[in-house]
Amino acid sequence: MRERDASGTGELPLETGTVTQPAIRTRTGSWGAKAVRNVLSNWATYLVSGGVSFFLSPYIVRHLGNSAYGVWVLLVSLTGYLGFLDLGIRGAVTRYIAKFHAQADHDGASRTVSSACGMFLTLGLLAVLASIFVSVFAVPHFQIPPDYARAARVVVIITGFNVALSLTSGVFGGVLVGLQRFELLNSIALGALAIRSLAIVVALGMGKGLITLALIQFGSTLTELLLGFAFSLKLYPQVAIAAHHVRREYISTIFSFGLFALLLQLSNYLIFYTDALVIGAMLPVNMVAFFAIGVEGFFRKIGADCVLSDDLRRDAKDIRRRAVIFRERNAERRGVFAGLPAGKTLQEELEAAK
Numbered sequence: 001m002r003e004r005d006a007s008g009t010g011e012l013p014l015e016t017g018t019v020t021q022p023a024i025r026t027r028t029g030s031w032g033a034k035a036v037r038n039v040l041s042n043w044a045t046y047l048v049s050g051g052v053s054f055f056l057s058p059y060i061v062r063h064l065g066n067s068a069y070g071v072w073v074l075l076v077s078l079t080g081y082l083g084f085l086d087l088g089i090r091g092a093v094t095r096y097i098a099k100f101h102a103q104a105d106h107d108g109a110s111r112t113v114s115s116a117c118g119m120f121l122t123l124g125l126l127a128v129l130a131s132i133f134v135s136v137f138a139v140p141h142f143q144i145p146p147d148y149a150r151a152a153r154v155v156v157i158i159t160g161f162n163v164a165l166s167l168t169s170g171v172f173g174g175v176l177v178g179l180q181r182f183e184l185l186n187s188i189a190l191g192a193l194a195i196r197s198l199a200i201v202v203a204l205g206m207g208k209g210l211i212t213l214a215l216i217q218f219g220s221t222l223t224e225l226l227l228g229f230a231f232s233l234k235l236y237p238q239v240a241i242a243a244h245h246v247r248r249e250y251i252s253t254i255f256s257f258g259l260f261a262l263l264l265q266l267s268n269y270l271i272f273y274t275d276a277l278v279i280g281a282m283l284p285v286n287m288v289a290f291f292a293i294g295v296e297g298f299f300r301k302i303g304a305d306c307v308l309s310d311d312l313r314r315d316a317k318d319i320r321r322r323a324v325i326f327r328e329r330n331a332e333r334r335g336v337f338a339g340l341p342a343g344k345t346l347q348e349e350l351e352a353a354k
Contacts (some may be wrong), residue, residue, distance in 0.1 A: 032318040038182040045186040060213075063204040071148045072155075072210055079159040080140065082130055085123040088117050088262040090170040092254040097178030097236075106267065111259050113232075114245035116254060118172045131160020144174035151210045158214040165221045172228030179235055188227045283302030 100109040135156040
């Protein structure tokens with residue numbers, strides 16, 4: 001059996017042959033417990049990260065100073081647009097991992113993950129090249145004090161490598177979300193946050209500056225990548241990541257599905273990163289620090305609304321996925337005659353009679 005291909009409706013192809021459908025747990029108690037666990041872990045991550053940011057930001061400002069902190073916020077906003085290279089691929093990985101895992105189509109899952117990794121390796125290289133371009137040609141146009149000019153260029157390049165790692169890490173984050181293991185993904189995020197915050201406190205206490213902060217961010221992202229990779233393979237050992245699993249039709253389908261998420265992602269980047277760039281281009285860079293501290297509470301309120309909507313959306317997607325698989329299974333069972341051997345469909349019986 002084959003689904004409609006990517007050139008038609010954007011559905012990934014299934015390999016010929018029988019795909020074993022695993023039993024789906026329909027007990028509301030089991031699903032409800034998982035939903036509650038996911039929601040609580042999401043909110044715990046949001047609250048802890050918000051609390052850490054609330055107390056850590058003043059500490060960073062006090063040790064770096066208004067100008068250096070303004071430069072930091074400006075550079076993070078400038079390179080934040082490189083995250084747009086995600087192109088909605090992580091959302092597509094989540095969607096198809098959930099689908100193929102439920103259908104026990106491990107080859108499809110392997111091709112999805114491998115194709116996404118191949119795409120992100122290419123996009124990560126593009127992010128590094130873009131950061132070098134921004135460092136050389138864009139940074140000088142902002143009102144950055146001469147004492148921080150060299151450090152600013154180095155930070156932009158380090159951040160480019162950090163974005164490249166973050167893109168690849170998103171593949172394995174998508175796998176964990178597709179497997180409905182939000183608590184593991186959030187545990188990884190909280191662990192990396194704790195290590196990163198402690199490292200920042202120690203580094204600033206030793207008198208380090210912007211370049212050290214960028215290196216700490218890079219190390220934190222690398223930790224998340226390695227842990228996400230390890231947990232993904234542990235929970236879904238049937239997934240094989242290899243170059244020969246990268247397929248053009250899977251890349252096309254992943255990109256076409258992620259295009260819709262890309263539009264939503266674009267609006268988020270315009271909201272969260274544009275203001276600091278405008279202020280940095282028009283006013284002294286220390287004004288960015290005052291703006292960043294002032295609007296942080298407002299953005300946290302927006303983040304709380306997003307956490308709630310994401311929880312509802314993910315639970316709705318899980319219900320929809322289960323309903324689709326249940327409908328497909330019933331359709332297959334309706335094609336089985338009572339007189340046929342157990343588990344043998346009409347199509348298989350006709351092919352055997354030829």
